[in-house]
Amino acid sequence: MIYNDASLSFEVTSRTKTNIHTNIQYSTRDIGTAKITFKLAKDGDPLPISNATHGKLFMRMADGSEFYVNMEVGDALGGVLFYVLTDDQIRHSGTVMAELYVSYDNGQSLSVHKFSFEIDKALIDANIAPLAEYYIEDFEDLKADINKTTDEINQTLNEIKAKFNEFENIETKAGAQEKANAAEANAKAYTDLHTVKTDNPHKVTKAQVGLANVDNVKQAAKTDFDTHVADNVRHTTADERTKWNGSQLVKITNDIGNVLVSIGDTDDFYTKITQSGRRFGTFYSTGKAANAASTNSTRGFFHMTATDSNGLGTFGYVIAVDWQNNMFTNYLDLNSGWQGWRRVLTSSDLSPAWNNVTLINGATQDTNRPFKFSVSNNVLMLRGSFGTLPAIGTSVAKFTNKPTQLVDFVVPTIGSYGTARFALTTDGDLRYDGMAANDSASVSRVSFNIGIPLW
Incomplete structure (x- = not known):
């Protein structure tokens, strides 16, 4: 993918967070390519991004539109988050005020920094053609607009033509009166003729006249009753009633299918x-x-x-x-x-993935036996080696998986041999506490093969 990428570096701190006016400028034509990358640090080190960490970005556009979106992780160990503006968001030109947050599953949240950037309106999106009432992006759109206008003109012409036809059918007051008088004379002649007739012109029968004296109810024939009684589709059989009465009567969900x-x-x-x-x-x-x-x-x-x-x-x-x-x-x-x-336990618990440990404070990896970690069933497992031990009491690595209490342990050393003392603190620090009694501090590397419970 090709991106118009802008990078910002923020330090997570409680010091004054003044709004940063960046020199970032996108175009309303940067569709699907306007990408902002954030590199977050805490106390000089990259801020680790775990599954419990969520980056959030709030944007207030120049026209007042607001968006609150989830960030994506670029580099979890390097503290890198990024976001690509959507097609709808990039069309809001002007100055965008934004603020970056980091939230955690335990309810904690950090405001990282406020900043602003620009979205410039591309010439193709600007209303610079006073003779054009609509924005035409391609020929097909232009063709569709012309056809629509033509249809509207034809409809108007047809309506005007119909009005002229109505005008042609309008007659004078005298002509209308003459037609009304003729219709009235014809109606009177027909009525007079019908009034003197005595031969029952409408053919009314005695049965019709006497209907008010009887119940006008149609009785079903016996064959209809027999057919209804034999209809097993409409009636429940004894076997069906027994089956229904013996069915499960206790619900396992509520009435609309949600949990009970x-x-x-x-x-x-x-x-x-x-x-x-x-x-x-x-x-x-x-x-x-x-x-x-x-x-x-x-x-x-x-x-x-x-x-x-x-x-x-x-x-x-x-x-x-x-x-x-x-x-x-x-x-x-x-x-x-x-x-x-x-x-x-699942197959992933029984065969966990191993990840390289990021060493700090001068500790160096052993290239042949790299220092790695894995977490399975709430146990932090360590294996591999590293050399160049730091000063006593110094952390050599930082883990997001933390025990509920301090764990002390020892591991063997290579070189002058002996054992080195370490501790995993409740803050997730793997701390070097020196060599065991009577052991030499001159070693080429230390060797780990241990599991540390985190409960």
């Missing part, structure tokens, strides 16, 4: 399910509900097979799927209660 049970932020998942009693049903739950399967919203089904004296479910199971296609199961037993959520 809705579980909100302030609800308890277990309570809402058991309150449904003995049944098979569907549900929706937010990720904030107590005892929810996931911090993401989930949908699924449940089956309670028994109830207590209060009508609450006592035995059954639940299957939930969140919007990231992760599946969870849970089981309720009267004696031991809910067994707890278990996530169903």
